[in-house]
Amino acid sequence: MTKLSDEMIALSDEYVLGLMSQGEAELFEEIMARDEEVARRVGALRDRLLPLDLSASPCDLPEDFTARVHSAIAAQGQQEADPAAMAANMTRPPARSFRRVIAAALVGLAVGFGFGGGWLRPMPEPVVVAVLLDAQGVPQAVVEDFGNDTATVRFVTDIDVPADRSLQVWTLPSEDMGPVSLGVLEGTRAARLAFGDLPDPGAEQLYEVTLEPQGGSPTGRPTGPIIGKGLAAPQL
Amino acid sequence: MTKKDDAPGPARAGQEHGAQLSAALGACAAGRSEGIDVILTLEGRQLLGVAMRILGRYDLAEEALQDAMIRVWSKAAQYRAQSGSARGWIYAVLRNRCLNILRDGRRLSVLSPGDLAHVQEARQQIVPPEGWEILSGPGKLSDCLGRLDPQSRHSILLAHVAGFSHGEIAARQNMPLGTIKSLIRRGLVALKECLS
Structure with missing residues (x-):
C-alpha cells in the first residue's frame, strides 16, 4: 500500500x-x-x-x-x-x-x-451526482445526471448479475411521479442513458439500481432487490 | 521527522510554535477548551486574514473562522502528527470552510447583488499576474513556483490562494476546462518535484 x-x-x-x-x-x-x-x-x-x-x-x-x-x-x-x-x-x-x-x-x-x-x-458537466450505496454503506455505482434527459452510470464494485437478469436504473423525481426508469443495462459496463422528458434533477433526489428480470421490470416500477441507492448532490 | 529540517523559516522558533499548536490540538481532543484559546492566540489574526482574503467580507470571514474553530474542536482527535503539521491541518480546516461558503449558492444568495459583485471582484484581485512572489514570500516555494510556466503557476495560485474552482479558472483565463485541469496537474507534478 x-x-x-x-x-x-x-x-x-x-x-x-x-x-x-x-x-x-x-x-x-x-x-x-x-x-x-x-x-x-x-x-x-x-x-x-x-x-x-x-x-x-x-x-x-x-x-x-x-x-x-x-x-x-x-x-x-x-x-x-x-x-x-x-x-x-x-x-x-x-x-x-x-x-x-x-x-x-x-x-x-x-x-x-x-x-x-x-x-x-x-x-457536459453533470447537474447532480449520486453515489449509490448498498445496505452496508459500500459504494456500488455513481450516477451523473446532466439535466438534459441523459445520465451516465458507472459501477465501482463487482456486481454479480445472473444471466437471466438485468440491472435497471431508477430515479424518483417526486413522490407524485413515483419511480421512473432511466434505462435497463446489460452487465456492469459504464453506460450512457437517454430517457423521456423528466423534471430537472434536484438536490437529494433519489437514484437507485435494482436487479430485474432480463429486459427490465415487467411492471414499470422497481420489483427486484436494490443493488444500491443514493441521494443526488448538486454540482457547481 | 527529518523533513522538518528543511522547512522554511527560523527553524527553532517554528518548531516551538508547531509543538504548541500540536499540544493545543491534543487539549481539544481531550475535551479541554483552552486548546482553542492557544490556537486563537497564536494563529487567530492570521487565520482571519486568510478567510478575509478569500471571502472579501469581514462578516463572512468571521463566520468562517468561528465555524472552523468548532470543527477543529470536534475533529482534533482525528489529527495525526505523521500526516503533516498541526498548523497546516488547522489552516486546511479553515480553507475548506471558506470554500464551502464560497461555493454554497444559498449561503451567498443572502447578499445583495452589489455585495455579491464586490465579493467576486475582490477575489479577482487576489492573484496578480505580476508580483505573485509576494504571495509565497522568500524561500523554496517561491523559487519553485518561479520555475513553473506562468500559466500553470497562475492557475495554481488562483486555486489555492483565491479559492477558484477549475471552472472559474477556465472562464477567467478564457481557456477550455480540460486545458486548465492539465495545466494545474502538470504544474503540481513539477512543483512537488522541485520542492522535494
Whole structure:
C-alpha cells in the first residue's frame, strides 16, 4: 500500500488545492482516514504550500471572538450525542476494499468532469451526482445526471448479475411521479442513458439500481432487490 | 521527522510554535477548551486574514473562522502528527470552510447583488499576474513556483490562494476546462518535484 496510483496522487493534490466539491472532498477524507500514505502525502503538500496562507495580511479578531467560539462549542456539545458513540453505531465498510471503491468513484467523477484523458473529449458537466450505496454503506455505482434527459452510470464494485437478469436504473423525481426508469443495462459496463422528458434533477433526489428480470421490470416500477441507492448532490 | 529540517523559516522558533499548536490540538481532543484559546492566540489574526482574503467580507470571514474553530474542536482527535503539521491541518480546516461558503449558492444568495459583485471582484484581485512572489514570500516555494510556466503557476495560485474552482479558472483565463485541469496537474507534478 505504499505505492499510490497516479490517479490517487492527482486526487490528493486536487484535495489540497481545494479543487474538489464538498461531496468529493468528504469522500476523499474517508480515504485519508483509512490510508496513512494518502494522509501523509496530503499533509506534506499542505505544509509545503502553507507559506501562501501565511502571506495573507493578518486581521484583528473582534474582542469577544474567543468567548463566542467557546459558547458555540458549549451549545454544540449539548445538542450532539458523543460523536465516537455515533460512529461506532454506523455500519462501516471493510477498510481494505473501501479505498478502492471510493477511489474508483472519485476517479469516475473526475473522468466525468474531464480529467485523466477525458479532456480530449469535452463533456457536459453533470447537474447532480449520486453515489449509490448498498445496505452496508459500500459504494456500488455513481450516477451523473446532466439535466438534459441523459445520465451516465458507472459501477465501482463487482456486481454479480445472473444471466437471466438485468440491472435497471431508477430515479424518483417526486413522490407524485413515483419511480421512473432511466434505462435497463446489460452487465456492469459504464453506460450512457437517454430517457423521456423528466423534471430537472434536484438536490437529494433519489437514484437507485435494482436487479430485474432480463429486459427490465415487467411492471414499470422497481420489483427486484436494490443493488444500491443514493441521494443526488448538486454540482457547481 | 527529518523533513522538518528543511522547512522554511527560523527553524527553532517554528518548531516551538508547531509543538504548541500540536499540544493545543491534543487539549481539544481531550475535551479541554483552552486548546482553542492557544490556537486563537497564536494563529487567530492570521487565520482571519486568510478567510478575509478569500471571502472579501469581514462578516463572512468571521463566520468562517468561528465555524472552523468548532470543527477543529470536534475533529482534533482525528489529527495525526505523521500526516503533516498541526498548523497546516488547522489552516486546511479553515480553507475548506471558506470554500464551502464560497461555493454554497444559498449561503451567498443572502447578499445583495452589489455585495455579491464586490465579493467576486475582490477575489479577482487576489492573484496578480505580476508580483505573485509576494504571495509565497522568500524561500523554496517561491523559487519553485518561479520555475513553473506562468500559466500553470497562475492557475495554481488562483486555486489555492483565491479559492477558484477549475471552472472559474477556465472562464477567467478564457481557456477550455480540460486545458486548465492539465495545466494545474502538470504544474503540481513539477512543483512537488522541485520542492522535494
